[in-house]
Amino acid sequence: MKAVIDENVLHDLCCEEDHSGLKEHMALVKKLNNEIPPEEELFDLADFFKVFGDCTRIRILCALLYGEMCVCDIAQALSMTQSAISHQLRVLKQAALVRSRREGKTVYYMLSDDHIISILSQGLEHIEE
Amino acid sequence: MKAVIDENVLHDLCCEEDHSGLKEHMALVKKLNNEIPPEEELFDLADFFKVFGDCTRIRILCALLYGEMCVCDIAQALSMTQSAISHQLRVLKQAALVRSRREGKTVYYMLSDDHIISILSQGLEHIEE
DNA sequence: CAAATATATGAGCAATCGTTCATATGTTAT
DNA sequence: ATAACATATGAACGATTGCTCATATATTTG
Numbered sequence: 001m002k003a004v005i006d007e008n009v010l011h012d013l014c015c016e017e018d019h020s021g022l023k024e025h026m027a028l029v030k031k032l033n034n035e036i037p038p039e040e041e042l043f044d045l046a047d048f049f050k051v052f053g054d055c056t057r058i059r060i061l062c063a064l065l066y067g068e069m070c071v072c073d074i075a076q077a078l079s080m081t082q083s084a085i086s087h088q089l090r091v092l093k094q095a096a097l098v099r100s101r102r103e104g105k106t107v108y109y110m111l112s113d114d115h116i117i118s119i120l121s122q123g124l125e126h127i128e129e
Numbered sequence: 130m131k132a133v134i135d136e137n138v139l140h141d142l143c144c145e146e147d148h149s150g151l152k153e154h155m156a157l158v159k160k161l162n163n164e165i166p167p168e169e170e171l172f173d174l175a176d177f178f179k180v181f182g183d184c185t186r187i188r189i190l191c192a193l194l195y196g197e198m199c200v201c202d203i204a205q206a207l208s209m210t211q212s213a214i215s216h217q218l219r220v221l222k223q224a225a226l227v228r229s230r231r232e233g234k235t236v237y238y239m240l241s242d243d244h245i246i247s248i249l250s251q252g253l254e255h256i257e258e
Numbered sequence: 259c260a261a262a263t264a265t266a267t268g269a270g271c272a273a274t275c276g277t278t279c280a281t282a283t284g285t286t287a288t
Numbered sequence: 289a290t291a292a293c294a295t296a297t298g299a300a301c302g303a304t305t306g307c308t309c310a311t312a313t314a315t316t317t318g
Contacts, residue, residue, distance in 0.1 A: 037253075039184075042191065044256050045249070046184040053179030054276075058171050071295060084277055086296055096258075105285050105294045115255055120174070122251065124166075126244050127173050129225075183306080200265060213307055215266055220306095234264045234315050 051095040052123070056080065056088050061111065061120060064098065068110035180224040181248070185209065185217050190240065190249060193227065197239035 037045075051057060059078050063069060069077070075085045089109055092098045099112045111117065166174075180186060188207050192198060198206070204214040218238055221227045228241045240246070 037191065041253075041256070042187050043184050045252050046182055046187045048252050048256050049178050049187075050182030053175055053182040055168075055172050055175040056276075058175045058178075062166065062171065072293095081278075082295070083279080083297085087276075090296080102285090102295095105292095107295060115251075119248075119251055119255070122244075122248055123174050123177055124170075126248070127170070127177050185306080201263095210308075211265070212267085212309080216306075219266080231265095231315090234262095236265060 048095060051091060051097060052119070054088070056084070057092055058120075060085065060088060060092065060109075061097065061116065064109060064111050065117065068101070068108040070106040070108050072106075074109070177224060180220060180226060181252070183217070185213070186221055187249075189214065189217060189221065189238075190226065190245065193238060193240050194246065197230070197237040199235040199237050201235075203238070 052061075056078070060074055063074055063077050071085055071089065072082055074089075075082045078085065089098065089100075092109075093100065096112055097116055098109045101108045101110070181190075185207070189203055192203055192206050200214055200218065201211055203218075204211045207214065218227065218229075222229065222238075225241055226245055227238045230237045230239070
């Protein structure tokens with residue numbers, strides 16, 4: 001192993017102008033218990049991000065930023081078929097990114113929590129560079 | 130449009146016990162200039178998250194949490210072929226998630242900034258629920 | 259220069275993904 | 289019950305993805 005380990009990483013982080021990364025790094029390393037997490041957890045993590053990795057799903061999430069919407073309105077807003085939207089809403093729901101509420105014939109979807117907003121926001125920050 | 134708009138969202142957020150989401154929401158809405166961002170930006174955002182949406186790439190990023198590593202060591206650490214790792218490092222590099230440094234025959238890869246750490250960390254937080 | 263080592267890359271293939279189309283399920287109104 | 293509307297879902301198909309294998313490029317050493 002030629003890899004530079006542990007303390008050097010912390011040293012590098014400490015020597016940067018922006019110290020905000022250090023706390024997050026420590027939190028993550030603590031969370032990881034100083035080891036690469038078990039395969040299963042990394043698999044879940046990849047699966048989680050995979051859901052964000054599709055333009056249609058991102059557009060749905062952005063549409064829901066402004067409040068809950070029913071399926072047909074989302075479809076109309078994105079100029080896509082009801083079926084396509086419904087399929088993707090299922091993916092989003094399985095990943096717990098959205099939840100739904102039925103009101104008669106129509107089903108309203110909304111973001112399941114505002115964790116999602118900060119993840120989207122952080123992604124946007126990164127690509128604007 | 131049956132969608133609930135704007136102020137209602139803010140109202141909902143204000144009425145939650147945890148107020149931490151509001152600031153982030155406002156930041157994002159401000160960033161979006163109160164509109165769904167142009168298709169191109171959402172496309173880029175999806176592309177960005179897509180990179181995190183693969184188990185091998187996540188494992189590489191986690192390996193690099195502890196410091197820079199050369200290609201063959203990453204391959205050994207993850208029990209994968211050098212070629213597979215090299216292909217994925219290219220994807221990670223194109224997405225600006227890693228950068229590399231050549232030292233003789235060997236090429237060392239490292240995380241390009243600690244933004245990535247906080248994104249990983251935030252993802253882990255979400256799946257641990 | 260040739261050999262050895264580390265990395266990068268192109269072609270090909272199996273698997274996964276996102277959409278469409280047809281159809282099923284669920285709800286309301288007549 | 290029947291019709292109308294909203295949503296969900298299964299099959300199928302084209303596109304994309306991640307790996308393997310073979311080979312190319314780059315660097316060091318003899």
